[in-house]
Amino acid sequence: MEGVLGILERLDRRWVFLAMALAVAGPILVMGITRKTLPETPTDASRAVFQVVQSLPRGSTVLLSFDFDPGSAGELEPMGVSMARQCALRGHKMVFISLWPLGGQMIDQTIKKVLRADFPHLQDGVDYVNLGFQTGNEQVMRVVLTDFKRAFPTTKAGRATADLPILSGIERVGDFALLAQVSAGYPGSKEWVQYVVSASGGKLPMVSGCTGVQTPQLYPYFPGQLRGLLGAIKGAAEYESLINAWVSDPANAAEMASAGADGGVSAVIPPKYLEAQRRMGPQLGAHLLMVVLILLGNVVYLAQRRSQRRAAA
Amino acid sequence: MVRGRSITSDAARMMLPLLAVCAVAGFQHTLASAHTQEIAAAVSTEDAAAVGAPTTSLFTPGKLPLAVAIIVTSGCIIAWMLQARAGASMYLRRIPALDAVTNAVGRSTEMGRPVLFIAGIQDMDNIQTVAGITVLSHVAKTTAEYDATIEVPTSRSLVMEAAREAVRGSYQAAGRFDAYNADAIRYITDEQFGFVASVSGQMVREKPAACFYMGCFFAESLILAETGNSIGAIQIAGTAESSQLPFFVAACDYTLIGEEFMAASAYLSGAPDQIGSLKGQDAAKVIVATLILLGVVLATIAALNLPQSEAVSRVFESLKGALGS
Amino acid sequence: MMRIVALAIASVAGLVMLLSPFFPAMESVGAQSSEIFNVIAAIAFILGAGSLVKVNLSRVGRRDTGWGYAFVTLLCFAITLIVGLGKIGVPPNPQFAATPWAGEKDAAGSAFAWIYEFILTPITSTMFALLAFYVASAAFRAFRAKNREAMLLLGTAFIVLLGRTFAGVWLTGGFPEWASGLRLENLSMFIMQVFNTAGNRAIIIGIALGVTATSLRILLGIDRSWMGAGGGSA
């Protein structure tokens, strides 16, 4: 026993690093080859996101703000993909915007991955549109409060928004049925809540997905100003699993057919809709390692303290 | 330092005018509540004037609560600054992290290793960077006095300029201008992790004996603190980024949490009026706490089904209105 | 004299910013000031680049240990600058094909985009990924139950770590309904909504007061250390 403790006490931190590398790479390799995922039990905050989108009347116009870039795409892209997918399944119209310079590209990727691939009948400009990035951070939010099209005069592709069919009934941000937002930092969820949701007097419901770092700062807003919250990759995986469960349920076959989802009800979920769930594998490995490390660290500490006390006595 | 008058009695004196101002603002809110919604929708943005007819009013409506809040908080701070300047004695509790600055610099001198100072990774338009630069000037004064070398890698060109200005001033004030080396304060790169890659490499090679991280930090906080830990440096951190505080708390010897960091420059200067401003901050905190308690009591009575609840609820709404929501 | 003018500039600029939200005529000053700042910061890059080049050139010139790395830095700096400013390899912008320089600086296929994708992104995101290793080392070394405060910190981290993976569900998912509040995922929610909310709120309020005081000290000219007034005392 003394020997093990001695080793732990003098443990070079490189071994901790190696353990972390294995804890992350192992599950990625295994899950990458077997294509299996872990089951998810969704929390209230994630379930709320699913239900808010689900409860909107068919054909509502949803504003999706993708405020992130490739740096945090690992955590956030699956959220954006799932949001777009659920909106398409429910027949909602989607207006995509971004307040991050590279967000416009993230939107294009999502449109290609979800809408063009699985909902080919949806038309650009009628059922969805990418308005791209706009500089100005909170200033943009202030402008969309009164005049949405002034903040976004053209689409990302350069078309004028003034006569865009999808925006026909939209004058200000409050005219959208829902604000679905994905946030990597500033400007992000907090600013949308502060400048837009509060100013709309609570009339504009908002759901948000954010990185793990931001989650603690956003919890104070749930379930008040934020109707739903996806926290980190875990929230993304929960949300993904909720949609996948809905899609796999034969009871929803008719609705899916009317939404024009390609392929209909199928037991096999395409891998692109399992990304977040797959990434929970390395999370599990790493978290368990962290827990073990904290325990080991304290065992060492307590043993040291006991031997010090004995020496003092 | 001798203990001054108790803060509670000072705060009590502040309360009366404050409550009067709140009452006025609340009254204004109640009067305006009928059309507040429309005004809020229209005027809370700069576009009202641009989109609709230009507003004729000289003042932006709906901003009274903000003005009152700024006047009250600034008033507290200025009032105690003036008191301190007039010679009133001010007690200040010890902040161990700041008391450790001298020791850390002294240790660097003994070991013949440099002191590393990082003023965050944001530009001069972030107030934390400005606060970091003011702390830097105090640390630089100590290094000048102790004849230690100071290294200041920066992540922005403007910060480099400001840091050079501050350090040069400190060396001049300490009478050690000959020891000032502008090239020790240098720009690395704006890129967050490019900066960290360079600084952590530098730390491993030069092994500074003391590391200061004072400013706005994001994810790099832990890389810096862990690298500093692995080379056995004394580390003192201060930031107002609450998401990074846990990492500094876990990996540094001393951490200034939020407001403590903002107070560091005043504490280190030891000048009476700067210390007075800290006491003014405390008075503002008492006011905030009193308002919270008042609001909680009113909200609780309003939530209970008492006969008076409805009237209290109206008072509560006025109070919230006076505070701008 | 120079310093007094500087002090006056700071105070007047600050006062204008402070008053701008209250007067409709001045409302756009806020937005404009951030544009002015961005342009000044971009111009200031000349000074930063000057410092970078000077420090590295002198290393190469003196043949310091590791001067080769300084040379690599200079080379990469020059190449990226030329490629980016010259828009090398940038295809024409389909909408404005007649305008010579209208192509996006980082359009697909350009050299600048290649540098971004295959040099900048891998290095910076791998630096970022090092954090996963450092959190593990910090957890092993620093999260020790030395006192009550440290115990709270590590206990909370423990609950959240477990509560946010499958392990949490697996460990406490069997708790009966009346004790469902103790399930790890619900417990971590409770911590977030109560303790974390309170802690964060107080930090935010404190910072707001701290920022106000710091700014006032600067605007009133009491704290002049930023402009090299030596050690800060007025």
Add this chain to the structure above:
Amino acid sequence: MSKEPRSPAILVWAMIVLAVAAVVGLRIGLGDGMARAYAERVEMRVTVQDVASPSGERVVEWVEWKSVSPAEFSRAVRESPSQDRVQLNPANTVGLWVAALLTLAIFSFLYRDNPAYRLAEAIIIGVSAAYWGVIGVWDSIVPKLFGALAHGWTTAHILPNLPAPTTQSQIGMGIALALGILLLLRLVPAVGGISVWTMAFIVGITAGAKIISHVESDLLAQTVATMQPLVQPADGGFWTGATLWASLPSVLVVVGVLCCLTYFFFSVEHKGVVGSAARIGIMYLMITFGAAFGFTVMGRVALLSQRVEFLLDDWLWLIDPLERRIVDGVSMIVGTGGVW
């Protein structure tokens, strides 16, 4: 912590490095190889107005290469072996190798500082400093400064659809240019001191603007948000366990905010009642930090996973979770002709 590992440890590390090298070596020879990027040729053809030409317009033609997955390349070859629409993209293939080697170089810092890391560090400093300089020119100087002060020239050569500047923005950019030049005078030692004026302007606007934003969105908003009723009556009566339970969170929040604020007091000694409150406050803060730590770990691990996925998927072609290399049900990992 950074003690040198003893010799058996070095042996273990050497074996790990060898194992990784062996996997890479095996991977190059196995199946359909590894780390290749493909692109599809897209011919671009745009007619633009040109007063110089007799017809009044001219045609601009160029070729763009759009990245496609390896599976798309295999499919294209299968359909028509002689096609040249989809091709190997040499630049991006080299790029994949560069990216992978740089990734490994940075990871090697975890073991210790070494020449590979120092090289990556030297590269990133040079590249990123220039990168941000270039961004500053194309995103700030050109559209804002040139756009306001030399609008005609900017629209003719760089940004054809840039809106005309307002007088206000022209004045603002004039100020910016003047202050920028003052700052650059730093390079002239005789008058360098004047650059402090620019700094004064920046520090002044920062200080003024931050008072407004912090008091408005932080101080006032958070104070009001804390004003919640302490008692949340639940169904089934007032003095019940349910009410008590429902009210607990709001009581804890209010107590917490007040105690944490007490901790931040500077001018009162932390003794007696104030001391107890401050101690409760620090406990709240520690729980807050613990929670933030736990959540942040999540994000950090996600980032590491992304890098590992890059190495195993894009570079080594060991896994294929997104099925980018599956052609007609056969994985290119195994090789379209070989066996795993």
